[in-house]
Amino acid sequence: MKNSMVRQSICLLAYGLLVVASQSQSADAADASTATADSVESVFVTLGTAGGPDAQASRAQPANALVVGDDLYLVDAGDGAAGQLVKAGFRVPKVKGLFISHNHFDHTGGVLALLGLRMQLVVKDTLTIYGPPGTQSFIDGLLVGMEPARQAAYGMPGQSWQANVEVKELVAGSVVELNGVTVTVAENTHFKIPESSHSEEKAKSLSFRFDMPDRSIVFTGDTGPSEALEKLAKGADMLISEMMDIPAVLDIIRKVNPNMPQRQLDAIEWHFRAHHVLPHQVGEMAAKAGVERVVVTHMVPNIRDEAMAERYRAEIAEGFDGDIEIANDLDRF
Numbered sequence: 611m612k613n614s615m616v617r618q619s620i621c622l623l624a625y626g627l628l629v630v631a632s633q634s635q636s637a638d639a640a641d642a643s644t645a646t647a648d649s650v651e652s653v654f655v656t657l658g659t660a661g662g663p664d665a666q667a668s669r670a671q672p673a674n675a676l677v678v679g680d681d682l683y684l685v686d687a688g689d690g691a692a693g694q695l696v697k698a699g700f701r702v703p704k705v706k707g708l709f710i711s712h713n714h715f716d717h718t719g720g721v722l723a724l725l726g727l728r729m730q731l732v733v734k735d736t737l738t739i740y741g742p743p744g745t746q747s748f749i750d751g752l753l754v755g756m757e758p759a760r761q762a763a764y765g766m767p768g769q770s771w772q773a774n775v776e777v778k779e780l781v782a783g784s785v786v787e788l789n790g791v792t793v794t795v796a797e798n799t800h801f802k803i804p805e806s807s808h809s810e811e812k813a814k815s816l817s818f819r820f821d822m823p824d825r826s827i828v829f830t831g832d833t834g835p836s837e838a839l840e841k842l843a844k845g846a847d848m849l850i851s852e853m854m855d856i857p858a859v860l861d862i863i864r865k866v867n868p869n870m871p872q873r874q875l876d877a878i879e880w881h882f883r884a885h886h887v888l889p890h891q892v893g894e895m896a897a898k899a900g901v902e903r904v905v906v907t908h909m910v911p912n913i914r915d916e917a918m919a920e921r922y923r924a925e926i927a928e929g930f931d932g933d934i935e936i937a938n939d940l941d942r943f
């Protein structure tokens with residue numbers, strides 16, 4: 611029992627030192643920040659650019675970091691997001707908020723690690739998680755699942771830790787005011803269902819517009835063609851969009867499943883075309899919105915070389931004459 615208490619004390623001391631270091635870094639950053647609001651600069655980092663749902667060897671799952679001055683936010687958090695965050699030069703304790711575009715696992719698989727590392731590093735600052743309806747239930751379930759680990763780390767009398775997580779579910783038209791940042795929300799078409807079904811969508815997929823002192827960035831996770839998204843992106847400096855080469859994906863499916871009935875293939879194609887955007891549609895959407903720059907991420911199939919990237923840039927450029935970027939992991943924009 612005595613040895614156990616000693617080990618527990620050592621662990622808590624180590625955690626405490628990590629927290630002190632983290633708080634010191636935060637304080638130093640705050641002291642160094644003397645710029646006016648007009649001079650605050652933003653950086654958008656594509657932490658993971660793979661398209662889901664399968665894992666890729668060359669690209670991480672969908673995740674992004676938005677830095678505004680000294681404030682750090684995650685925009686989606688697929689598997690490995692915490693590790694990618696460190697590769698980009700940031701630490702988990704610095705994350706103030708997380709924006710979840712939709713509750714698909716390739717966009718949320720890293721949330722448990724994010725919460726678990728906050729516990730192990732004894733982060734006490736509040737983490738605010740923004741997402742579509744259903745996000746509260748998702749986070750509540752993760753916190754329940756973390757309970758055995760919490761008891762293992764804080765099982766001695768007098769020891770405790772609170773997650774300090776606040777969830778805010780958003781819908782079309784929601785507006786969030788952050789520190790010098792206005793976030794406006796639109797609902798896109800990723801969960802569109804056939805009109806003939808006469809049923810309501812059971813899930814929602816969101817796109818976010820970040821209006822900051824230096825520029826406006828619109829981010830969409832998975833989406834199909836969407837007038838609401840075009841309206842949200844009107845006049846923005848940059849649009850960050852998913853992209854799917856649907857004919858190429860269908861060819862892969864046919865090769866892997868040569869005996870798949872045509873009716874099933876037709877249903878899959880309908881799903882892809884309703885829930886995702888082709889390269890030329892990315893360009894058309896950007897042109898209608900009047901944005902200056904397009905950044906493509908969440909690409910399916912995986913872009914393996916510059917020749918593929920150049921072909922997709924050319925297709926996007928058919929309807930858009932602004933800057934076109936095909937993102938890689940850890941790119942900064």
